[in-house]
Amino acid sequence: MNSTSVKLYRLRGIFVAYYVLKSVAGAIVAWGVFRQLADNYRAEMRPWTPGALRSFSLAITVLVLVLAWLVFGQLLRRRNWARLLLLVLGWLAVLSAVFSLLTASQLTEMSGWLARLVPGIDLDWERLLRFDRVQKVFELLFWGYLIAVLQFDRAVRAEFQPGAPSADAPGEPK
Numbered sequence: 001m002n003s004t005s006v007k008l009y010r011l012r013g014i015f016v017a018y019y020v021l022k023s024v025a026g027a028i029v030a031w032g033v034f035r036q037l038a039d040n041y042r043a044e045m046r047p048w049t050p051g052a053l054r055s056f057s058l059a060i061t062v063l064v065l066v067l068a069w070l071v072f073g074q075l076l077r078r079r080n081w082a083r084l085l086l087l088v089l090g091w092l093a094v095l096s097a098v099f100s101l102l103t104a105s106q107l108t109e110m111s112g113w114l115a116r117l118v119p120g121i122d123l124d125w126e127r128l129l130r131f132d133r134v135q136k137v138f139e140l141l142f143w144g145y146l147i148a149v150l151q152f153d154r155a156v157r158a159e160f161q162p163g164a165p166s167a168d169a170p171g172e173p174k
Contacts, residue, residue, distance in 0.1 A: 004159050005076070011149055012072040018142045019068065022135065023061045029131055030057065080160045083150050090143040090150070097140040104133050 001009075034053050074082035149156055 004156050007149055007153065007156055008072075008076050011146060012069075012076070014142065014145070015068060015072065016065070018138065019065060022138065023065075025131075025135070027054070027057060027061075029128065033128075078159055080162075083160050086146060087150055090147045093139055093143040094147065097136040097143070100136045101133065101140070104129070 031054065071082050071085060075086065151157065
């Protein structure tokens with residue numbers, strides 16, 4: 001297996017680990033929030049029991065993971081559209097994470113506003129915002145690594161470039 005293949009397989013493995021850990025951590029935090037919402041707003045959330053929300057969240061997480069696995073599979077087959085799609089998603093995620101981290105100090109001041117928006121829920125908004133910041137740092141690290149490999153690594157980029165047409169190709173003007 002050549003160096004580029006190793007990098008691409010490693011990238012896929014790191015994505016799977018990153019996404020699974022991110023999803024588990026997010027589910028734990030969301031479970032605490034939804035449990036309090038269900039306790040305080042039982043009538044309004046009747047069709048969305050905590051179990052239904054958990055099942056829906058798990059189904060969406062698995063669907064995203066399967067789609068990502070398919071895209072990474074095409075990346076391993078050296079399909080340039082998969083590389084470009086991942087680069088677009090990567091740059092959007094990096095820009096979002098940077099913007100979110102830059103505005104994090106203003107979001108801290110909004111915790112009082114959030115508490116008034118959803119009255120009767122005793123959530124530690126500061127802790128939720130800290131969790132979001134940590135999640136954004138890991139998002140920045142992963143997608144930054146993906147961009148570094150797919151866009152700035154010359155050997156990887158060269159494998160996705162179409163070969164130059166030969167001078168003896170039939171039908172080509174000489």
